[in-house]
Every structure is written in C-alpha cells, then in structure tokens.
Amino acid sequence: xxxxxxxxxxxxxxxxxxxxxxxxxxxxxxxxxxxxxxxxxxxxxxxxxxxxxxxxxxxxxx
Numbered sequence: 001x002x003x004x005x006x007x008x009x010x011x012x013x014x015x016x017x018x019x020x021x022x023x024x025x026x027x028x029x030x031x032x033x034x035x036x037x038x039x040x041x042x043x044x045x046x047x048x049x050x051x052x053x054x055x056x057x058x059x060x061x062x
Contacts, residue, residue: 002028003040009058010045017043 004024021041029036048059 001038001040002032002034003042004028005042005044007044007046009051010047012043012045 006020006024021043024041025036025039028034028039049057051058
C-alpha cells in the first residue's frame with residue numbers, strides 16, 4: 001500500500017492535483033506492479049511564509 005505525500009505551495013487547483021495524482025499512481029503501477037487502487041496520494045499545502053530554503057523564506061523570492 002504505497003502512500004505518497006506531495007508537499008507544495010498552497011493554491012494549486014483541482015486540475016493540477018488530479019493530473020499529478022494520476023501520473024504518480026501510473027508511475028508506481030508501472031515500476032512496482034502495485035495495484036492502482038492500493039496507492040494513496042496525499043497533498044499537503046504550505047503557505048510560502050511557512051517554507052524556508054537555505055535560511056530564507058520562500059515568500060521572499062516572489
């Protein structure tokens with residue numbers, strides 16, 4: 001039962017989430033033989049103000 005967490009900036013639309021979930025699921029099926037209905041994709045949205053890279057908040061790079 002693979003579980004994939006996708007953590008990204010907030011405000012992605014449902015179309016993007018559906019496309020990403022589909023491609024992730026297809027890749028796992030193709031590469032592991034797992035059944036598609038056993039794969040979970042969980043989206044976690046994070047505000048740019050809550051994400052830092054290299055000591056700098058991502059919102060500072062807008």
